[in-house]
Amino acid sequence: MTTPHTIPLLQVGGTHREVGLQVGEACADAIRVEVAFDDSKLPCGRTRGEQLALAARYREVTAAAYPWYMEEIDGLAEGAGVDTLALFASMIEEIWYEPRAPLADGCTDLVAVAPATAGGHVLVAHNNDMPRTYQDQLVAIEWSVDGDPVVLTIGNGAWMSAGWNSAGISFTGNELSPNDERIGIPREVQFRSMLRQPTMQAALDEALRPDRASSYNNVVVSRDGEVVNVEGSATDAELTGVSEAGTLVHTNHYVAERMLRFEGDPEYAQHSAIRYRRAQELLAAEPAGTITVEKLRAMLSDHENAPSSLCRHPEIYGGGPKDSATAFWCIADVTEMRVWFGRGNPCDSVAQEYAFSA
Numbered sequence: 001m002t003t004p005h006t007i008p009l010l011q012v013g014g015t016h017r018e019v020g021l022q023v024g025e026a027c028a029d030a031i032r033v034e035v036a037f038d039d040s041k042l043p044c045g046r047t048r049g050e051q052l053a054l055a056a057r058y059r060e061v062t063a064a065a066y067p068w069y070m071e072e073i074d075g076l077a078e079g080a081g082v083d084t085l086a087l088f089a090s091m092i093e094e095i096w097y098e099p100r101a102p103l104a105d106g107c108t109d110l111v112a113v114a115p116a117t118a119g120g121h122v123l124v125a126h127n128n129d130m131p132r133t134y135q136d137q138l139v140a141i142e143w144s145v146d147g148d149p150v151v152l153t154i155g156n157g158a159w160m161s162a163g164w165n166s167a168g169i170s171f172t173g174n175e176l177s178p179n180d181e182r183i184g185i186p187r188e189v190q191f192r193s194m195l196r197q198p199t200m201q202a203a204l205d206e207a208l209r210p211d212r213a214s215s216y217n218n219v220v221v222s223r224d225g226e227v228v229n230v231e232g233s234a235t236d237a238e239l240t241g242v243s244e245a246g247t248l249v250h251t252n253h254y255v256a257e258r259m260l261r262f263e264g265d266p267e268y269a270q271h272s273a274i275r276y277r278r279a280q281e282l283l284a285a286e287p288a289g290t291i292t293v294e295k296l297r298a299m300l301s302d303h304e305n306a307p308s309s310l311c312r313h314p315e316i317y318g319g320g321p322k323d324s325a326t327a328f329w330c331i332a333d334v335t336e337m338r339v340w341f342g343r344g345n346p347c348d349s350v351a352q353e354y355a356f357s358a
Helices: 016-026 028-035 048-065 067-080 084-090 132-136 187-195 200-207 257-262 266-284 293-300
Strands: 009-014 106-112 123-130 138-145 151-156 159-165 169-174 217-222 227-232 237-240 247-250 325-333 338-343 352-355
Touching (some): 016 067, 016 138, 028 084, 048 084, 067 084, 067 187, 106 217, 106 266, 106 293, 123 169, 123 217, 138 352, 159 187, 227 247, 247 266, 266 293
Parallel strands (some): 009 138
Antiparallel strands (some): 123 325, 325 338
16 A cells, blocks of 8 residues: 555556557656756757657657557656647756756665675665755556556656666666767667567667667676676776675766766766765675675665765755755565655655565
């Protein structure tokens, strides 16, 4: 049962158009807010007409690559009663800020596998930092699309921030500030495609598509313990895995040596690095074979170095970088395909659980 302090679970099923229609109807309020942009909300001095014309160029590339997605977004638009192109424009993060301008959010990912974890379990923990208004719109959605693995996502309406699928794959990650963005498949839409893939290799192929507009840092983990961190930009990517200790950390800046040249926000990268180092310290402090779901939640709840802490409370510790807060958290035991998550900060929120069917 959903309370005001938990994230509602929406279950949808059918074709791509049918699930889009169901999500659009259920999340109509949030969708209408996003598509009701006027000239005052647009970057680079663009008008609404110019923003839609730019979005149409991204849509042309996307339609050629993902015809199924066009069906899904048409259903979303119909269900919410909004214009399809305006909705697609709202999915293109790349066109909603000044070029090379700082982004408005952040995330922290921690991964632990054998020999770090108790019982050799594959564990993924994620804090999602966004404005509190985003927290108010959160919804978990179970997508049962014909011919696809079942997918669970957490985000605000049709926009997805983290997900898992019944093929035994976890998808989390962090937003980066690549300086080589271009017209192509928006990173939000690319993430949607990754979620529906039945294998790790297919998911990685989607992450590395040459027609992408930019890239998140994608943390892709399978239940058999394969961990691939895709630190990407529009034109390049570096793939890394866990350390010898069986752990991995990533936040909102480029870490791989060959990717540093793509950093578009070096000032914020310094703040992101504070969270990165702290997460590494917390994982390293645990003896081999002892990391559990409970310990990972304690790490996500860490307030050291506030306001640049893993668990972010701008209303308590001051606005700090980006003025963003931890809007939701999640921890997945990928071995058992169970996910725990909560609205707001991990230090004081109600834990919810979702388990994929065996």
